[in-house]
Amino acid sequence: xxxxxxxxxxxxxxRHPLLSAPMAFAAGGALAAAVSRAGGLGLIGGGYGDLPWLxxxxxxxxxxxxxxxxxxxxxxxxxxxxxxxxxxxxxAVMLSFGDPRPFAAAIHAAGAALVCQCQDMQHVRDAVExxxxxxxxxxxxxxxxxxxxxxxxxxxxxxxxxxxxxxxTVLVAAGGVADGRxxxxxxxxxxxxxxxGTRLWASREALxxxxxxxxxxxxxxxxxxxxxxxxxxxxxAWPPGFTARIRRNAFTERWHGREADLAQAVAVEGxxxxxxxxxxDPENTAVWFGEAAGLVHAIEPAAAIVERMVAQALDRLGxxxxxxx
Amino acid sequence: xxxxxxxxxxxxxxRHPLLSAPMAFAAGGALAAAVSRAGGLGLIGGGYGDLPWLxxxxxxxxxxxxxxxxxxxxxxxxxxxxxxxxxxxxxAVMLSFGDPRPFAAAIHAAGAALVCQCQDMQHVRDAVExxxxxxxxxxxxxxxxxxxxxxxxxxxxxxxxxxxxxxxTVLVAAGGVADGRxxxxxxxxxxxxxxxGTRLWASREALxxxxxxxxxxxxxxxxxxxxxxxxxxxxxAWPPGFTARIRRNAFTERWHGREADLAQAVAVEGxxxxxxxxxxDPENTAVWFGEAAGLVHAIEPAAAIVERMVAQALDRLGxxxxxxx
Numbered sequence: 001x002x003x004x005x006x007x008x009x010x011x012x013x014x015r016h017p018l019l020s021a022p023m024a025f026a027a028g029g030a031l032a033a034a035v036s037r038a039g040g041l042g043l044i045g046g047g048y049g050d051l052p053w054l055x056x057x058x059x060x061x062x063x064x065x066x067x068x069x070x071x072x073x074x075x076x077x078x079x080x081x082x083x084x085x086x087x088x089x090x091x092a093v094m095l096s097f098g099d100p101r102p103f104a105a106a107i108h109a110a111g112a113a114l115v116c117q118c119q120d121m122q123h124v125r126d127a128v129e130x131x132x133x134x135x136x137x138x139x140x141x142x143x144x145x146x147x148x149x150x151x152x153x154x155x156x157x158x159x160x161x162x163x164x165x166x167x168x169t170v171l172v173a174a175g176g177v178a179d180g181r182x183x184x185x186x187x188x189x190x191x192x193x194x195x196x197g198t199r200l201w202a203s204r205e206a207l208x209x210x211x212x213x214x215x216x217x218x219x220x221x222x223x224x225x226x227x228x229x230x231x232x233x234x235x236x237a238w239p240p241g242f243t244a245r246i247r248r249n250a251f252t253e254r255w256h257g258r259e260a261d262l263a264q265a266v267a268v269e270g271x272x273x274x275x276x277x278x279x280x281d282p283e284n285t286a287v288w289f290g291e292a293a294g295l296v297h298a299i300e301p302a303a304a305i306v307e308r309m310v311a312q313a314l315d316r317l318g319x320x321x322x323x324x325x
Numbered sequence: 326x327x328x329x330x331x332x333x334x335x336x337x338x339x340r341h342p343l344l345s346a347p348m349a350f351a352a353g354g355a356l357a358a359a360v361s362r363a364g365g366l367g368l369i370g371g372g373y374g375d376l377p378w379l380x381x382x383x384x385x386x387x388x389x390x391x392x393x394x395x396x397x398x399x400x401x402x403x404x405x406x407x408x409x410x411x412x413x414x415x416x417a418v419m420l421s422f423g424d425p426r427p428f429a430a431a432i433h434a435a436g437a438a439l440v441c442q443c444q445d446m447q448h449v450r451d452a453v454e455x456x457x458x459x460x461x462x463x464x465x466x467x468x469x470x471x472x473x474x475x476x477x478x479x480x481x482x483x484x485x486x487x488x489x490x491x492x493x494t495v496l497v498a499a500g501g502v503a504d505g506r507x508x509x510x511x512x513x514x515x516x517x518x519x520x521x522g523t524r525l526w527a528s529r530e531a532l533x534x535x536x537x538x539x540x541x542x543x544x545x546x547x548x549x550x551x552x553x554x555x556x557x558x559x560x561x562a563w564p565p566g567f568t569a570r571i572r573r574n575a576f577t578e579r580w581h582g583r584e585a586d587l588a589q590a591v592a593v594e595g596x597x598x599x600x601x602x603x604x605x606d607p608e609n610t611a612v613w614f615g616e617a618a619g620l621v622h623a624i625e626p627a628a629a630i631v632e633r634m635v636a637q638a639l640d641r642l643g644x645x646x647x648x649x650x
Contacts, residue, residue, distance in 0.1 A: 120547045121619070140465075141475035149546060150466030150616055152476040152510070153501030157546045157619035176478030185477070185510035188641050221474060221482045222445045291475055294446070294482035316513050318643060 003039070004183075004310050004319070007170045008193035011133060012092060012113055015039030016310045017193025018183070019115070019136075019172060020200045020302070022046060022069025022094055023144060026288065029060030031205040031302055036064045038306035043094055046070040046085065048236065049078040058088045067091050067115070071145075072098025073239055079103075086110040092134070097145060097242055100130040117174065117195075119147035119242075124158050128166045135162060136195050139175030140226065143198045143245050143290030145238070151175040152189070159190030178292035180312020187317070196309070198292040203302040209280025212287045213299045215247055221294025223248050229255050230286035232262045233273040247287035251276075328364070329508075329635050329644070332495045333518035336458060337417060337438055340364030341635045342518025343508070344440070344461075344497060345525045345627070347371060347394025347419055348469060351613065354385030356530040356627055361389045363631035368419055371395040371410065373561065374403040383413045392416050392440070396470075397423025398564055404428075411435040417459070422470060422567055425455040442499065442520075444472035444567070449483050453491045460487060461520050464500030465551065468523040468615030470569050476500040477514070484515030503617035505637020512642070521634070523617040528627040534605025537612045538624045540572055546619025548573050554580050555611035557587045558598040572612035576601075 003009070008017040018040035020027060024047035032042030044057045046068050054068075067090045075081060075095070082103055085093065093107045096117035107114045108131065116127035117136040127135050137158040139151025155173045162169045173186035174195035186194045201208055202216050226243040229252060230236075246252065251273070255262045262269055276285035289296075328334070333342040343365035345352060349372035357367030369382045371393050379393075392415045400406060400420070407428055410418065418432045421442035432439045433456065441452035442461040452460050462483040464476025480498045487494045498511035499520035511519045526533060527541050551568040554577060555561075571577065576598070580587045587594060601610035614621075 121545050122547070139475055139477060141478050148550075150464055150475045150477065150501055152464060152507065153466050153503065153546055153616045153620060156504065156506045159506075160620070176475055178478065179481065181481045181484075181514050182477065184513040188510040188513050189506050220446050221478055222447070225473075291478040295478060295485070 002311070002314055004314055006187065006192040008134070008172060011170050012041055014041055016306065018306060018309065019043060019067070019094075019193065019195045021144075021174065021195050021197030022067075023197055023201055023206075023288070024048065024071070026201050026206045026208050028207045029057035029062075029066075031200060031203060031207070032057075032066040033061040033064035034203075034205045034302035035200065035306060036066050038303040039310070040306055041065075041067055041091060043067040043069045043092070046075070046081065048074050049081055051081060051084055054081065054085065058085075065091050067093060067112070069094035069096065069115075071096060072100055072103070076102065082106060086112065094136070096138075098239065100127060100132065104130040115172075118158070120149055121157065121161065124161055128162070128169060132169055134170045134172055136172045136174050137191070138195070140245070141291040142175035143201065143224070143292070144288050145242050145244050146175065146226075147241055147243070151177075155186065155189040155191050176290065176292050178295040180309045180314075180316060183309050183313035184316040187313070198290040199296060199305055200302055201289055202296045202299050203305055204299060205302045211280035211282045215249075215282040215287050216289045216293050216296050217298060219247060219289070219293040221291040223293060224289065224291055225252060225256065227252060227256055228259055229262060230273070232259055233266065233270055233286075235266060235270060244286065244288070245290050247282070247289060249287060250283035251285055327636070327639055327644075329639055331512065331517040333459070333497060336495050337366055339366055341631065343631060343634065344368060344392070344419075344518065344520045346469075346499065346520050346522030347392075348522055348526060348531075348613065349373065349396070351526050351531045351533050353532045354382035354387075354391075356525060356528060356532070357382075357391040358386040358389035359528075359530045359627035360525065360631060361391050363628040364635070365631055366390075366392055366416060368392040368394045368417070371400070371406065373399050374406055376406060376409055379406065379410065383410075390416050392418060392437070394419035394421065394440075396421060397425055397428070401427065407431060411437065419461070421463075423564065425452060425457070429455040440497075443483070445474055446482065446486065449486055453487070453494060457494055459495045459497055461497045461499050462516070463520070465570070466616040467500035468526065468549070468570050468617070469613050470563070470567050471500065471551075472566055472568070476502075480511065480514040480516050501615065501617050503620040505634045505639075505641060508634050508638035509641040512638070523615040524621060524630055525627055526614055527621045527624050528630055529624060530627045536605035536607045540574075540607040540612050541614045541618050541621050542623060544572060544614070544618040546616040548618060549614065549616055550577060550581065552577060552581055553584055554587060555598070557584055558591065558595055558611075560591060560595060569611065569613070570615050572607070572614060574612060575608035576610055
């Protein structure tokens with residue numbers, strides 16, 4: 001397997017410039033370990049603060065060199081979670097959706113790389129102030145939580161900002177990256193690597209119910225939208241400015257544009273939403289994938305996905321030609 | 326000046342795989358001619374049906390080989406505009422925002438290439454059915470009218486669709502393409518070239534008032550939003566699903582989320598909007614640029630913009646290395 005070396009592979013000591021997204025509930029230890037074994041860096045999704053689950057997932061990663069990601073505003077409510085995670089000596093800790101600065105010192109003191117996911121230029125300025133080793137520029141096409149900037153012009157704008165203000169900070173592109181074309185394009189835009197969510201959500205190792213996996217295979221990229229509905233149904237206090245990209249289905253059809261009504265009905269609708277989620281019902285709960293659904297045609301092992309992405313990117317970039325000559 | 330050859334340059338007989346966006350009001354004959362002289366294909370913006378203006382802009386292009394673009398739902402109301410444009414023997418006619426099929430035969434009969442701009446997969450299927458020679462996949466980061474899909478994952482999804490269903494149809498990426506990094510990335514994603522709006526809106530030849538040009542230079546890419554406000558203020562009957570990306574300013578601050586109020590106040594607010602637009606007021610009217618504003622730092626001649634884009638893309642793609650050896 002040829003390697004694709006960038007600043008990201010050097011900083012994080014990887015064979016390939018690829019991180020898996022720490023998707024809450026879906027990105028457990030098996031997925032993280034599989035991505036790391038394939039040459040990238042797999043991240044467990046720290047989610048909303050379930051310590052026993054997190055410990056279990058670290059155990060499932062069986063000592064593989066991995067990282068972990070947290071939702072910053074949620075971590076701020078249970079900061080002991082970070083200390084527990086750092087005891088597993090993760091190679092990197094990714095922080096998204098909130099101020100990274102309160103956690104930066106502890107992460108660096110534990111010898112982990114600080115990865116800050118950003119959705120707009122203000123987040124990037126905050127990440128640089130926090131001393132981020134890696135900035136992830138996440139575009140709005142991403143599945144799950146995010147904001148408004150599109151990947152295509154956000155990535156080069158962040159590249160310019162980092163070149164001027166923090167030239168040692170490494171840049172990763174996220175949002176819509178699902179194959180080797182996306183990896184190659186991200187490098188052209190000025191990124192040093194990619195973070196892959198949706199495409200690895202659609203892997204065998206992801207903790208995703210069968211009905212939800214079938215839904216992404218059946219969907220094209222038009223079949224999603226950005227909404228606050230799942231956060232209302234789960235009564236999660238997401239800060240303003242963030243929405244979740246999920247599948248368009250009966251749940252979004254029924255409630256999109258009627259957010260206040262859902263909030264009022266949450267005593268009934270909340271349990272119904274959670275029950276449907278647990279059952280893998282693709283219609284009456286949120287199904288967490290992004291616009292890259294249009295590039296996903298099968299549920300495959302994570303290693304096969306990573307290896308194909310790298311091989312296709314190398315081919316696009318023409319980097320195999322010298323070796324072939 | 327080195328050339329960058331793709332399927333687009335062959336189909337449209339260009340030196341460089343780059344079209345300028347036919348931006349209503351801003352893309353006149355001078356801009357179109359300058360882009361064509363620089364090796365791309367410049368398109369006059371046919372706008373909302375002002376025939377004398379269109380004739381004047383063709384005259385200003387002084388016989389340069391150019392194209393023209395129309396807003397399909399508006400063209401359907403004054404179809405004689407197309408016949409008048411075809412008398413100028415444009416190299417290409419681009420249709421956006423509506424059904425292209427009623428106009429396809431006349432365009433092909435006049436020897437022009439049919440270029441269909443698409444915002445989702447249904448538009449792509451319609452374009453193929455219309456016999457499009459070129460499909461433009463336009464992402465939501467674009468300035469002006471558009472829809473919801475992000476450039477980064479929409480382009481490869483359209484590339485896959487065309488490869489399977491219309492392999493002769495050429496693909497152009499639009500939305501957030503403002504420098505050579507974007508051109509190179511678009512080629513990696515599977516496009517054969519790019520369509521450039523915002524970056525050429527910020528050119529000397531664009532018909533844009535000084536105050537609006539100053540606003541884009543001052544803005545980063547976070548400074549825009551998608552909204553129906555300008556269409557309400559101008560009483561233009563845009564079909565559902567399309568919004569305009571414009572600068573965040575006093576106008577959007579005042580009315581965003583209060584669309585019905587603006588519609589009710591349009592007898593007063595409409596003339597106020599138009600007056601501010603004519604005066605180049607950057608605050609009290611729509612200012613038409615996209616997220617690529619974060620990549621625009623100066624108003625320059627169109628030729629310089631095009632030449633730098635191509636040179637930077639060639640450099641990124643490593644295509645100059647053989648020549649330099």
